[in-house]
Amino acid sequence: MRLEVERLTLGYGRRTILAEASLEPLPGGAITALIGPNGAGKSTLLRGLAGLLPARGSVRLDGEEMAGQSLERRARSIAYMPQSLPQGVALTVMEALVGALKASPTAEGMPSARAAAERALALLERLGIAELALVGLDRLSGGQRQLAGLAQALVRRPRVLLLDEPTSALDLRHQLGVMRLVRELTLQHGLVTVLVVHDLALAARFADRVVMIGEGRVRAQGTPEETLTPAMLAEVYGVSARVERCSHGHLQVLADAPL
């Protein structure tokens, strides 16, 4: 499994947001974190990878160009979690998951309604939210909604996992839980995983690669050590920051002051 992105240009209508973004090939079994300031184009890039935006350039999965593929075909390999869930939906967490599974065939074909329900439940248990199975999406807290949204992407058992801010509303324990689960799934199934995070410590700790986006361009990419430098943080985020190792050896980013 290998995702290659070359000279990808994305935008909305006539407005170009991301110009000629090229990424070093993203291998299976590795997590890539997209970081960058608000409005930099992270979500746009993720949408582009998911094939949801008209694009110029090339996105290839195992050498095969994604642009020519039908939505249904693409959905067999790629799962995408948008930044938000819509409001006012009268579905329970379970019903939404079963609906996500039955919407179109997954890589393993179309499960029966019963099998879909079993799969959905097993996933909820892994996410530690089995007790929310029968709660309406509209009755969930912000973090619970995020977990439910994540489950809707994971339940399709994709080969490429694209997550837009999966942890931004979660408490400490759930942040770790989700990142660990994502890492486990990524390693276990050799997934290509790309996720957007704002928490740089989380990115440093769990991502194998970090891509820093600023003002619609890829500003840096590489290992966390290579990309998370005070110079880059000053340039892209406009903050003076220290990058230090904690007593456990994890990289920590400490922002001191806006520049």
Place this chain on the structure above:
Amino acid sequence: MSGATLAVAGAAAGYRALVLRRVALLALLTVLLIASLLLDVATGPSRLGLADVARVLLNPASASGPVSVIVWDVRLPYAVMAVLVGAALALAGAEMQTVLNNPLASPFTLGVSSAASLGAALAIVLGVGLPWVPQEWLLSGNAFLFAFLSVLLLRSLSRLRGAGVEALVLFGIALVFAFNAAVALLQFVATEQALQQLVFWSMGSLARATWPKIGILALALAVAIPFTARAAWKLTALRLGEERALSFGIDANRLRDGALLRVSLLSAVSVAFVGTIGFIGLVGPHAARLMVGEDHRFFLPAAALCGALLLSLSSVASKMLVPGLMVPVGIVTALVGVPVFVALVFTRGRRS
């Protein structure tokens, strides 16, 4: 057993119970609908009771001429038409609300009924109609054509420059005003007699029910329902947001086009035959949503059943409201529907 596996076992059982409860609610609605249909057939100014009606139906030879006429040509077609129109309008409203992602969408609020009125007004006031349509179908034919075209117009307007779903709803509301203005203009120039006919037409009434019309509406439902059923899972997934639905491999535009085509067929046929009946297409889906949620396997049939039940009850009420007189059912739907709806909202609110 650990806490987690307990929770899973509980959730599994709970989900099965939830599905069963929804099926049971559908069954209950069906029973209520049958009861309402019977009640509808058994009431009317002619004081024929259910027993008399049953005798005519079960043993046609025994009944005397007038009784048989009342049952076969008045009571039954009215009652059946109420059920079919209610189901068609509510089903159309339900699909519309889902694909337009707007709880205020309905054939009525987005101009389908107004377009039908315009078509009817053209026929009544100016005698304009399709050349190959026989005279007695001119009105219905015109109303159907305009209603059908209005949805297609709506769709193509929204496709211009990819305006999006929110714009579609706004266009629909704009169309309502445009059609209403055109109808008002026609009313202004109409003769007194034409005006009266037009006003009466616009008040939805089951008195126009005939067996051929029932046949056509049943056919429209029979054509639409299999496609609706096939789209049910996709419609459920669309509720999770268009982007997410796309990532599930759902072509949202195609799904929307298919749904709007079905909506235009069902609502155009209904409005063409019985005139403007406002409330059902909006509230049928809401009642269904309150009862069974938005898993479209249950939501769509529940909406159709709720709509049918509401219109059938309205039909009964329309005969009882003013003794000896049948009030046009279009006037009654809101009178019956609003209390039912408010009660539903309150019971739901209390339960949660």
